[in-house]
Amino acid sequence: MDILALDLGTSSVRGLVLDERTEPVPGALARRKMRLAVGNDGTGTLDGPGYLACLVECLDELQAGGHLRDVGLVAVSAQWHSVLPLDAAGEPLGPVLTWLDTRPEPPAGRSGPADPDAFHQRTGAWWHRCYWTARLPWLRARTPVARFVGLAEYALGALLGAVPMSVSQASGTGLLDLRALDWDAEACELAGVRAGELPALAPAGWRGRLSPEFARRWPGLAGAAWSEPVGDGAASNVGSGCVDPRRAAVTVGTSAAVRLIQRAPAGVPLPPLPERLWRYRVDHDHVVTGAAYSSGGNLFAWAKRELRLPEGAELDAALDRVPVDAGVPADPRFGGDRPPGLAPAGSGKLHGLTFSTTSVEMLAGLMAGVCARVAGDLAEIESTVEHPVEVVLGGGAVTASAWWRRAFAAALAPRTVGHQPNPEIGATGAALVALGRLAEAADLTGISRTDDRRSPWPAGGSRP
Known part of the structure; x- marks a missing residue:
């Protein structure tokens, strides 16, 4: 079937x-x-x-x-x-x-x-x-x-x-x-x-x-x-192989989020929820706790368009010359805050620009700004399970950028950070939930190092 x-x-x-x-x-x-x-x-x-x-x-x-x-x-x-x-x-x-x-x-x-x-x-x-x-x-x-x-x-x-x-x-x-x-x-x-x-x-x-x-x-x-x-968001966690408190998923698609799934059947008392985090349902037996941000791949797309950045390998090479901690200081909240924040759309900022600042350094600063916000909220998520977690990066935007994966690995250190390059983590996760096979997602293959530059699966093809 x-x-x-x-x-x-x-x-x-x-x-x-x-x-x-x-x-x-x-x-x-x-x-x-x-x-x-x-x-x-x-x-x-x-x-x-x-x-x-x-x-x-x-x-x-x-x-x-x-x-x-x-x-x-x-x-x-x-x-x-x-x-x-x-x-x-x-x-x-x-x-x-x-x-x-x-x-x-x-x-x-x-x-x-x-x-x-x-x-x-x-x-x-x-x-x-x-x-x-x-x-x-x-x-x-x-x-x-x-x-x-x-x-x-x-x-x-x-x-x-x-x-x-x-x-x-x-x-x-x-x-x-x-x-x-x-x-x-x-x-x-x-x-x-x-x-x-x-x-x-x-x-x-x-x-x-x-x-x-x-x-x-x-x-x-x-x-x-x-x-x-x-x-x-819940489907992306499942498709990333993050279905229990051992692993948190950081997903960067149009927006970005960091989330952790816990088992919580209907009627059972829920784990305490930190003030800064939201919690939703995956299904009748699991909850997902996390934080989300209005900027992710949409921020990358805006910068490429408005800053007239190079394309493809040329952009990758230019980013490679920027250390992950050397971009322009930036506030990436171009679309405002997701809850519980109240900052309106248009709250994004770039700081400390000079005549020598390059468009690639601006992009790197915006991307690093997303990493920093995720790192702060991941510490809150860990407080709900009382032990450090592994992290799996996923989503089209982070899959497309080796620099962004390295920046996340640096911001989330000393945690173990991997990458799930499956471009359809949401669809895969939804299928596993529909089949009643959510637990199997913990054993998904394909999680790779954050510095891998290519997906192991051909575009439009299947996993080997």
């Missing part, structure tokens, strides 16, 4: 087919880039119908290539925190607010949780613009909303019919009681949300099926079971 893995990301939507060992089937990959609308006012949105159309195109491409004929299971990795307001007919009333949108604020004159620390321990979140506690009132003040969904529920609902929200996706809203696995009453009150305005929560082991219309369109998927979506 093959597995179709869908990655509903911020910068792209992808579909790829994996074999029963969760290894990529050669050539069975379809990808569409997404245009994220950003603005100086903190806007960070996606067009919902346009996103759905790109997902359909990916599946059309895979069907036309004959890649769906043996698929028995569909696994989904999807971005956390997104929200889309719908009317009574289920049609979008505006764009999708992504994690990058910093415009929502808690309503003026309203107080927050009665006990902020207890609220944080219970939901893993804060009363913050990133979460639905602040986003839903902000959206309701602008449009007559009938109900709210995330991007995953909108896209999958169009293909399968009404779908519930996984506990993993629900945990990213900031409205879920992580222990009880139900909507938190106080969080819903803060959000001003009424009965019927939130999606139903998926039970453990939920499976969906394509609607008759799309089953006819993609006959290879007509009999396939669809698994509940996994939050993209």
